[in-house]
Amino acid sequence: MYNVLVTDSISDTGLKALYDHPNFNVEKKSGLSPEELKVIIKDYDALIVRSQTQVTEDLLVSAEKLRVVARAGVGVDNIDVAAATKKGILVINAPGANTIAAAEHTMAMMLSLARRIPHAHMSTSAGNWDRNAFKGVELYEKTLGIVGMGKIGAEVSKRAKKFGMKILGFDPYLTEERANQMGITKATLDEIAESADFITVHTPLTKDTKGLINDDYLAKTKKGVRLINCARGGIIDEAALVRGLNSGQVAGAAIDVFETEPASNQELLSHPNAIVTPHLGASTVEAQEKVAQEVSEEIIDIFETESIRHAINMPQVSGETQKKLQPFIDLSEQIGILSIQLLKYAPDKIEINYYGDLAKEDNDLLTRTIIKGILSHHLSDSVNMVNALHLLNDQGVSFNVIKSPASKGFASYMELTLYNGNDKAIVGGTILNGYGARIVKMNEYRVDVRPERYMLYIEHHDVPGMIGSVGSILGNHHINIGTMQVGRAEAGGDAIMVLTLDKKVDEEVAKELVEMDGLKAVQFLELPNGNVPVYNS
Ligand SMILES: NC(=O)C1=CN([C@@H]2O[C@H](COP(=O)(O)OP(=O)(O)OC[C@H]3O[C@@H](n4cnc5c(N)ncnc54)[C@H](O)[C@@H]3O)[C@@H](O)[C@H]2O)C=CC1
Numbered sequence: 001m002y003n004v005l006v007t008d009s010i011s012d013t014g015l016k017a018l019y020d021h022p023n024f025n026v027e028k029k030s031g032l033s034p035e036e037l038k039v040i041i042k043d044y045d046a047l048i049v050r051s052q053t054q055v056t057e058d059l060l061v062s063a064e065k066l067r068v069v070a071r072a073g074v075g076v077d078n079i080d081v082a083a084a085t086k087k088g089i090l091v092i093n094a095p096g097a098n099t100i101a102a103a104e105h106t107m108a109m110m111l112s113l114a115r116r117i118p119h120a121h122m123s124t125s126a127g128n129w130d131r132n133a134f135k136g137v138e139l140y141e142k143t144l145g146i147v148g149m150g151k152i153g154a155e156v157s158k159r160a161k162k163f164g165m166k167i168l169g170f171d172p173y174l175t176e177e178r179a180n181q182m183g184i185t186k187a188t189l190d191e192i193a194e195s196a197d198f199i200t201v202h203t204p205l206t207k208d209t210k211g212l213i214n215d216d217y218l219a220k221t222k223k224g225v226r227l228i229n230c231a232r233g234g235i236i237d238e239a240a241l242v243r244g245l246n247s248g249q250v251a252g253a254a255i256d257v258f259e260t261e262p263a264s265n266q267e268l269l270s271h272p273n274a275i276v277t278p279h280l281g282a283s284t285v286e287a288q289e290k291v292a293q294e295v296s297e298e299i300i301d302i303f304e305t306e307s308i309r310h311a312i313n314m315p316q317v318s319g320e321t322q323k324k325l326q327p328f329i330d331l332s333e334q335i336g337i338l339s340i341q342l343l344k345y346a347p348d349k350i351e352i353n354y355y356g357d358l359a360k361e362d363n364d365l366l367t368r369t370i371i372k373g374i375l376s377h378h379l380s381d382s383v384n385m386v387n388a389l390h391l392l393n394d395q396g397v398s399f400n401v402i403k404s405p406a407s408k409g410f411a412s413y414m415e416l417t418l419y420n421g422n423d424k425a426i427v428g429g430t431i432l433n434g435y436g437a438r439i440v441k442m443n444e445y446r447v448d449v450r451p452e453r454y455m456l457y458i459e460h461h462d463v464p465g466m467i468g469s470v471g472s473i474l475g476n477h478h479i480n481i482g483t484m485q486v487g488r489a490e491a492g493g494d495a496i497m498v499l500t501l502d503k504k505v506d507e508e509v510a511k512e513l514v515e516m517d518g519l520k521a522v523q524f525l526e527l528p529n530g531n532v533p534v535y536n537s
């Protein structure tokens with residue numbers, strides 16, 4: 001049974017999949033203080049939050065078995081993603097589920113600004129009938145500058161076009177071609193300042209976007225520009241905005257998100273030309289059901305099938321890439337595990353080479369799996385796909401990934417080399433069409449070994465009788481040999497044997513093998529995810 005804690009206001013209808021699932025126990029506890037949350041978090045496997053709960057490093061320290069933090073929404077500013085990554089905790093969100101709600105709120109804010117609806121409402125409900133004070137402006141034929149043409153920016157542009165607005169879009173990822181497809185004009189920030197009557201921001205808050213709209217920028221805008229922020233507090237610098245509103249450079253501002261929340265900047269909150277809402281962009285029945293449903297289904301998938309769709313701290317791969325990489329995932333971990341057992345010590349340098357078709361893919365997922373395989377030898381369960389690279393960095397191990405389209409004799413081939421000073425261990429593997437995974441290189445030797453649970457790697461002198469002697473020792477101890485591969489650099493020189501065994505070699509057998517004349521090195525290899533033969537009795 002997995003325990004899921006929900007600490008913010010999340011739709012019960014959206015959580016239905018989790019409530020109905022026999023393997024999940026969902027508990028809703030809102031209004032907890034950070035201290036109270038810290039005490040209870042140790043009992044939970046997953047935590048679902050909106051933007052209120054602060055998921056800090058201090059909280060995560062106490063999260064003994066937490067595997068997933070799910071943000072029922074887009075922005076993860078309230079989650080210390082770096083601390084979660086360090087602890088191997090997956091952070092997921094629900095991108096797209098509240099896009100329409102946020103786009104519609106932006107339109108509502110823009111229309112409210114244009115027609116001063118909140119102010120007119122306040123005046124009228126107070127008993128006045130002032131038809132002259134609230135003359136507005138039209139959106140029709142006005143220019144709207146959209147900063148951030150992602151999901152929400154794109155939806156806003158569609159709606160604003162229907163109002164007859166001309167759209168200027170700025171986004172580092174916006175191409176001319178996409179702008180043409182959307183029927184908008186790709187523009188720079190300065191071009192937006194020069195001609196926009198309304199400017200709306202739809203970016204995340206990053207070091208580049210913090211204070212993007214500041215005093216300098218406002219000085220370049222058209223006098224009487226109207227601004228909207230339904231993205232993140234701080235993209236429009238609040239102090240600069242108040243100065244712009246006071247001087248009249250800014251005719252009006254509609255703000256849903258603030259530098260600190262709950263909002264406290266009274267000058268802005270009570271400004272006669274400002275319209276403010278308490279971070280309501282995603283607050284529709286539909287969006288709240290959708291975000292809760294998306295994270296619930298993803299949590300079930302993660303715990304039940306280990307499939308991840310919307311991770312913040314894991315590489316995102318398309319379904320097509322995932323399908324292509326799938327056969328290599330187990331093999332990657334096996335290569336990592338075998339290489340560290342061959343090296344025997346912790347590596348100080350790691351090199352991963354991808355050849356052929358594999359080199360054309362985004363193989364960050366395979367790289368993480370290999371690193372997880374290597375590190376799990378010394379760090380056991382504390383390493384996972386989320387924190388593998390972080391832990392490697394922590395250990396000061398340098399690693400290098402090289403991709404080469406050359407085939408190396410196989411359609412796809414990966415080779416891992418671990419270094420420890422002058423020592424190194426090499427393991428290469430491939431997937432043979434119709435035959436599955438194969439280890440095809442161990443150190444400097446070509447082999448052809450199906451990765452099995454129990455394996456034995458022996459380096460010896462190429463002299464008569466070695467194979468027979470090893471076979472006899474194992475036979476005397478009732479250890480069946482599954483397969484045996486031999487290889488040599490040159491006749492009478494150095495040689496290797498790689499055996500797959502049907503059971504584990506115990507201490508006594510190991511001692512006998514190690515003491516055998518002519519053996520240079522004996523290494524027992526064990527793959528937790530390798531095949532174990534089943535006997536019919
Ligand atoms: N007020 C609310 O309740 C809600 C707020 N949001 C916020 O709205 C924002 C946008 O969300 P989505 O459209 O879903 O995200 P998205 O990821 O689809 O789009 C963000 C876009 O911003 C662009 N961008 C990043 N840095 C930029 C820069 N320096 N200049 C220009 N563009 C830049 C990115 O290239 C991307 O296209 C996020 O901050 C999100 O947290 C989202 C939902 C509800």
Ligand SMILES: O=C(O)CCC(=O)C(=O)O
Nearest residue numbers: 050051073074075282283
């Ligand atoms: O959960 C909410 O209401 C806030 C939504 C939001 O800001 C986001 O999804 O980024």
